[in-house]
Amino acid sequence: MQPETNRQPLSLYLHIPFCRHRCGYCDFNTYAGLEDLMPAYTDALIAEAEWLAAAAGERLPVHTIFLGGGTPSLLPLEAMQRLLGALHAAYDVAADAEISLEANPGTLSPEYLAGLRAAGFNRISLGVQSASPHELLVLEREHDFVDVVNSVKWARQAGFDNLNLDWIFGLPGQSLASWQRNLELAVGLAPEHLSLYALSIEHGTPFKELDGRGLLALPDGDAAAEMYELADRMLADGGFVQYEISNWAKPGADGQPRACRHNLQYWRNLPYAGLGAGAHGFLAGHRTANVLAPAAYIKRMRDAGAATAAASGLPRTPATASAEPVDARREMGETMMMGLRLVREGVSQAGFAQRFGSTLEQVYGRSITALQRRGLLETASGALRLTHQGRLLGNQVFMEFV
Ligand code: SF4
Known part of the structure; x- marks a missing residue:
């Protein structure tokens, strides 16, 4: 079973639900057009962080903090300083904690980046998505590639030595040649980390409706697989090491890829608190989800005061909309599905047995054997992991562990 939260360092995710445009x-x-709520929302985030810390009854150790969104880089510097100050006051934030911010190129300036660095952020994740003006237009992004080049330059000048760039492939009308050009430019910017995601068409989005009317001209599955394979080759040539299905990193001083430590917490199925509107968490053996609407979130935290935090216990806060207990079987399945995404590390056989008191063989022997026969799973260095073919067919593997 999941070890108790207070015996291992925690990760904190803070959701910033504001964008200039959807x-x-x-x-x-x-949400677009809710910028007026930012000051009250910052207060509510601080209140929720403090509530959780009080509910724990002891100072929780924290080793990663991640501000995601939305567009966190829309928050003014003063709000960033207050947020990080409050987290340091309420938690034992490790001296070497990874403190990341997602940012959109086009929202940044040299002064803002210098201010973020001074406030304590040490990793920036830039939502680039594409370098092609046409593809950015299709995605309705508001920046251009010059904004990206400037953002990287300014981040370096501000002292950030850990940069991630997010890219999307399989875009409407995208050719393999265009994707190759995107990859050349991505490598040319010399980030420490690259995340490459296949475009997925989600329910309730304008893209879903366009796709339903046959208007998106999406590359087919074979073309998308070819793009992924091309990335695999080009990034390896560029000195990147793939460590997760969608993530590559350059080796650091210790020779290991500079993985996103915050996301490793998710992939290793370890505890994290999700703070903010709609944030999800995995805390004290529960999967939690907060109320979605920013105004409702602010109201809940405002109405709660601080009176009963200490008595409420983990994992709930006044913003919690649901908190589902996770039983051992579900936790094992989630550990497999997320751990197998780590293409080098995989799921440790010894680690699994220690955590759950049963071996991988005892719990999943039949499925593992079948997947090994199909060439999708392999055992290496005491861990179970995806083969090269398994990376392309990951969803078929993960389904076996649901
Ligand atoms: S893709 Fe990013 S910038 Fe665009 S609406 Fe979503 S969170 Fe905001």
Whole structure:
């Protein structure tokens, strides 16, 4: 079973649900035109962080903090300083904690980046998505590639030595040649980390409707697989190491890829608190989800005061909409599905047995054997992991562990 939260370092995810414009493909919990709520929302986030810390009854150790969205880089510097100050006051944030911010190129300036660095952020994740003006237009993104080049330059000048760039492939009308050009430019920017995601068409988005009317001209599955294979080759040539299905990193001083430590917490199925509107968490053996609407979130935290936090216990806060207990079987399945995404590390046989008191063989022997026969799983260095073919057919593997 999941070890108790207070015996291992925690990760904190803070959701910032504001965007200047809603992109046609996006199904995240984010809103355009609610910027007026930012000051009250920042207060509510701080109140929720403090509530959780008080509910724990002890100072929780924290080793990663991630501000995601939405567009966190729309928050003013003063709000960032207050947020990080409150987290440091309420938690034992490790001296070497990874503190990341998602940012949109076009929302950044040299002064803002210098201010973020001074406030304590040490990793920036830029939502680039594409370098092609046409593809950015299709995605309804508001920046251009010059904004990206400037953002990287300014981040370096501000002292950030850990940069991620997010890219999307399989875009409407995208050719393999265009994707190759995108990859050349991505490598040319010399980030420490690259995340490459296949475009997925989500329910309730304008893209879903366009796709339903046959208007998106999406590359077919074979073309998307070819794009993925091309990335695999080009990024390896560029000095990147793939460590997760969609993530590559350059080796750091210790020779290991500079993985996103915050996301490793998810993939290793370890505890994290999700703070903010619509944020999800995995805390004290529960999967939690907060109320979605920013105004409702603010109201809940405002109405709660601080009176009963200490008595409420983990994992609930006044913003919690649901908190489902996770039984051992579900936790094992989630550990497999997320751990197998780590293409080098995989799921440790010894680690699994220690965590759950049963071996992989005892719990999943039949499925593992079948997947090994199909060439999708392999055992290496005491861990079960996807083969090269398994990476392309990951969903078929994960289904076996649901
Ligand atoms: S900027 Fe990002 S979070 Fe905001 S709407 Fe576009 S894709 Fe979604």
